[in-house]
Amino acid sequence: MTASPLISASNLGRFYSVSGGMFAPSGTVKALDGASFTLEEGKTLAVVGESGCGKSTLARLVSLIEEPTAGELLFEGEPASAQVPEHRKLVQIVFQNPYGSLNPRHKIGTILEEPLRLNSDLSRAECRKRADEIMERVGLRPEHYDRYPHMFSGGQRQRIAIARALMVNPRVLVLDEPVSALDLSIQAQVLNILAELQEEFNLAYLFISHDLSVVKHISDEVMVMYLGKVVEAGAAKTVFDNPKHPYTQALLSATPVADPHRKKKRIMLQGELPSPLNPPAGCAFNPRCRNAIEKCRAEAPALVFDEKTELACFNPTPL
Amino acid sequence: MALLDISNLTVEFQTASGMFRAVDNTDIRCDRGEILSIVGESGSGKSVSMLALMGLLPWTANISADKIEFDGRDMRSIDKNARRKIVGKDMAMIFQEPMSSLNPCFTVGFQIGEVLKFHLGLDRATRRKRTIELLEQVGIPAPESRLSVFPHQLSGGMSQRVMIAMALAADPKLLIADEPTTALDVTIQAQILELLVGLQKDKDMALILITHDMGVVAETAERVQVQYAGQKVEEQAVGNLFDKPHHPYTSALLSALPERATGRELPSIPGVVPGQFDRPPGCLFAPRCSFAQDVCNKGVVRQDEALGATLCNFPVNVGKADTVKPAEAG
Ligand SMILES: Nc1ncnc2c1ncn2[C@@H]1O[C@H](COP(=O)(O)OP(=O)(O)O)[C@@H](O)[C@H]1O
Ligand SMILES: Nc1ncnc2c1ncn2[C@@H]1O[C@H](COP(=O)(O)OP(=O)(O)O)[C@@H](O)[C@H]1O
Ligand code: SF4
Ligand SMILES: [Mg+2]
Ligand SMILES: [Mg+2]
Numbered sequence: 001m002t003a004s005p006l007i008s009a010s011n012l013g014r015f016y017s018v019s020g021g022m023f024a025p026s027g028t029v030k031a032l033d034g035a036s037f038t039l040e041e042g043k044t045l046a047v048v049g050e051s052g053c054g055k056s057t058l059a060r061l062v063s064l065i066e067e068p069t070a071g072e073l074l075f076e077g078e079p080a081s082a083q084v085p086e087h088r089k090l091v092q093i094v095f096q097n098p099y100g101s102l103n104p105r106h107k108i109g110t111i112l113e114e115p116l117r118l119n120s121d122l123s124r125a126e127c128r129k130r131a132d133e134i135m136e137r138v139g140l141r142p143e144h145y146d147r148y149p150h151m152f153s154g155g156q157r158q159r160i161a162i163a164r165a166l167m168v169n170p171r172v173l174v175l176d177e178p179v180s181a182l183d184l185s186i187q188a189q190v191l192n193i194l195a196e197l198q199e200e201f202n203l204a205y206l207f208i209s210h211d212l213s214v215v216k217h218i219s220d221e222v223m224v225m226y227l228g229k230v231v232e233a234g235a236a237k238t239v240f241d242n243p244k245h246p247y248t249q250a251l252l253s254a255t256p257v258a259d260p261h262r263k264k265k266r267i268m269l270q271g272e273l274p275s276p277l278n279p280p281a282g283c284a285f286n287p288r289c290r291n292a293i294e295k296c297r298a299e300a301p302a303l304v305f306d307e308k309t310e311l312a313c314f315n316p317t318p319l
Numbered sequence: 320m321a322l323l324d325i326s327n328l329t330v331e332f333q334t335a336s337g338m339f340r341a342v343d344n345t346d347i348r349c350d351r352g353e354i355l356s357i358v359g360e361s362g363s364g365k366s367v368s369m370l371a372l373m374g375l376l377p378w379t380a381n382i383s384a385d386k387i388e389f390d391g392r393d394m395r396s397i398d399k400n401a402r403r404k405i406v407g408k409d410m411a412m413i414f415q416e417p418m419s420s421l422n423p424c425f426t427v428g429f430q431i432g433e434v435l436k437f438h439l440g441l442d443r444a445t446r447r448k449r450t451i452e453l454l455e456q457v458g459i460p461a462p463e464s465r466l467s468v469f470p471h472q473l474s475g476g477m478s479q480r481v482m483i484a485m486a487l488a489a490d491p492k493l494l495i496a497d498e499p500t501t502a503l504d505v506t507i508q509a510q511i512l513e514l515l516v517g518l519q520k521d522k523d524m525a526l527i528l529i530t531h532d533m534g535v536v537a538e539t540a541e542r543v544q545v546q547y548a549g550q551k552v553e554e555q556a557v558g559n560l561f562d563k564p565h566h567p568y569t570s571a572l573l574s575a576l577p578e579r580a581t582g583r584e585l586p587s588i589p590g591v592v593p594g595q596f597d598r599p600p601g602c603l604f605a606p607r608c609s610f611a612q613d614v615c616n617k618g619v620v621r622q623d624e625a626l627g628a629t630l631c632n633f634p635v636n637v638g639k640a641d642t643v644k645p646a647e648a649g
Binding site (some may be wrong): 015021050051137155183184185186189190191192195210212214216217218250251253254255256257258259260261266268269272273274 | 360453474477507513536572575586587589592
């Protein structure tokens with residue numbers, strides 16, 4: 001028997017009921033609707049899509065911050081649960097905004113050691129030793145141990161957040177837009193650290209980003225989402241070299257390329273993302289899709305294998 | 320003479336811990352019919368230099384310049400009233416967060432109408448007609464029905480379109496777009512950039528596009544100036560800048576792009592941009608530069624225009640025909 005994958009999700013969903021306020025209608029938001037995937041040791045699965053497509057919701061489910069309202073999440077073949085201490089340690093999360101996620105009143109040392117004090121019975125000295133090791137590993141200096149978050153730049157704070165996530169020896173990092181707030185030169189530093197750490201500890205990454213050039217660089221597998229649903233998934237190289245879903249094609253073609261000599265023809269998507277409270281019938285992408293046919297307005301396409309990748313589309317055309 | 324001609328602009332802020340130089344001897348020139356992109360990482364003084372031009376900085380700012388000329392007028396000595404007649408009319412600006420520049424209490428139609436009233440003195444009926452035309456021009460569907468909409472009812476992309484309509488209301492000669500698409504998703508960014516470039520061509524405007532995104536620069540700009548820590552470190556036509564950057568910072572920045580990576584490890588720039596207290600005495604990039612020599616810690620020369628007027632003692636990608644000015648200490 002082959003070992004169960006580190007993480008596997010089938011038909012994972014999270015619906016929110018929103019009670020309409022004075023201006024907003026009430027109803028159900030299908031923030032995440034039926035995501036299935038597996039995540040293996042040492043690999044990076046990237047999740048891409050525009051804001052509101054459910055990336056952060058997925059991140060919260062996988063890191064056990066919230067429970068799914070549908071589907072199944074397994075850690076090494078067992079139902080994942082925040083009640084199981086090993087599960088809490090298995091997955092750690094790093095957020096986009098390192099400012100918001102670090103307690104401003106605590107010193108870096110305290111911030112780093114907190115997860116260990118909560119999740120292990122290591123002595124003070126052992127906690128300190130671990131903090132020193134990890135700090136060195138992410139490129140922080142020993143004197144940083146006694147400083148406060150506000151004394152650090154954005155890039156350094158993201159190093160601190162990564163260090164904190166690593167304290168309990170997790171095997172999976174959920175990275176929710178980890179470099180989106182960083183300047184280019186600092187982004188490269190942080191991406192390099194993530195690559196080194198993955199190699200060294202054989203970490204699995206669930207890497208969430210809206211920046212396709214970053215995703216292309218870092219991921220093994222990719223999952224493209226639109227309005228809570230996975231529309232295309234597969235090996236990153238295959239999907240990026242030969243995108244099949246009209247949305248993936250539009251997303252790739254809208255991403256600016258840093259080459260002024262490349263004259264490219266752009267697929268200009270019409271309109272904007274529809275309201276998640278009132279998604280279009282049929283395929284949610286149909287009002288903006290240049291390939292839409294009658295069937296797309298009536299029925300929602302399922303995600304099915306199509307040669308090498310998975311695709312949810314009735315009328316795909318090559319780019 | 321260029322439509323906009325700024326030379327040696329310096330902006331310093333009085334802060335609790337002393338003076339902080341946000342813009343440092345920077346030149347900016349832009350003519351009708353051209354797109355200049357100002358690119359640089361956050362804090363490099365891009366926004367502050369434009370706010371200085373528009374007279375929108377707080378009193379804690381000390382502004383000095385050898386020249387700030389717009390459309391032949393000296394903007395340094397201009398009085399408040401005269402400035403108010405230019406800003407928003409001949410020179411307009413849009414920002415990253417359209418929501419923060421729209422007044423939440425008034426309808427879209429009213430806010431555009433106010434610009435038309437103040438700058439062009441149009442009557443009520445003409446204002447309404449012109450507002451609808453403007454909304455149509457910026458690609459807002461069913462413009463008539465949007466007149467009575469409040470800003471919070473619009474998506475990010477739609478409010479940026481409204482901001483553009485407002486900026487265009489009085490037919491500006493210069494449009495400054497400060498990170499206009501940074502807060503938007505890429506498919507909406509593509510729509511907005513196409514709109515801006517199309518309008519710039521149609522109206523033969525000067526467009527200054529401020530961004531930190533090298534992809535956006537490559538696809539939209541004609542001429543590019545690169546800012547680092549408040550200084551202009553080089554300026555070139557867009558094609559040349561990407562092929563042959565002359566400043567080590569530009570060169571390193573381009574190499575750090577994931578899309579240009581050859582291996583898993585990205586060539587990164589060590590360290591961070593200097594702050595108020597660790598501003599180096601010579602070249603501001605010296606502590607992070609892989610070409611730096613001792614002399615770079617003492618002073619830095621500005622090269623000729625053939626080398627992009629780059630601010631560097633040891634410019635890179637130098638051809639046989641180029642003459643490099645020698646470094647001089649202090
Ligand atoms: N706690 C919540 N209550 C109601 N709606 C929510 C909640 N969290 C997220 N949503 C909605 O779910 C959708 C997906 O959100 P999110 O996962 O944050 O997307 P992304 O991270 O891709 O931008 C959005 O429409 C968002 O408004
Ligand atoms: N009102 C102010 N008082 C003090 N410092 C300021 C003020 N406005 C901007 N700065 C500082 O000036 C520098 C340049 O800012 P800015 O022009 O906004 O950078 P950017 O290139 O990101 O647009 C930054 O370090 C910023 O913190
Ligand atoms: S002047 Fe020196 S330190 Fe500055 S960029 Fe050029 S080589 Fe590097
Ligand atoms: Mg998110
Ligand atoms: Mg700015």
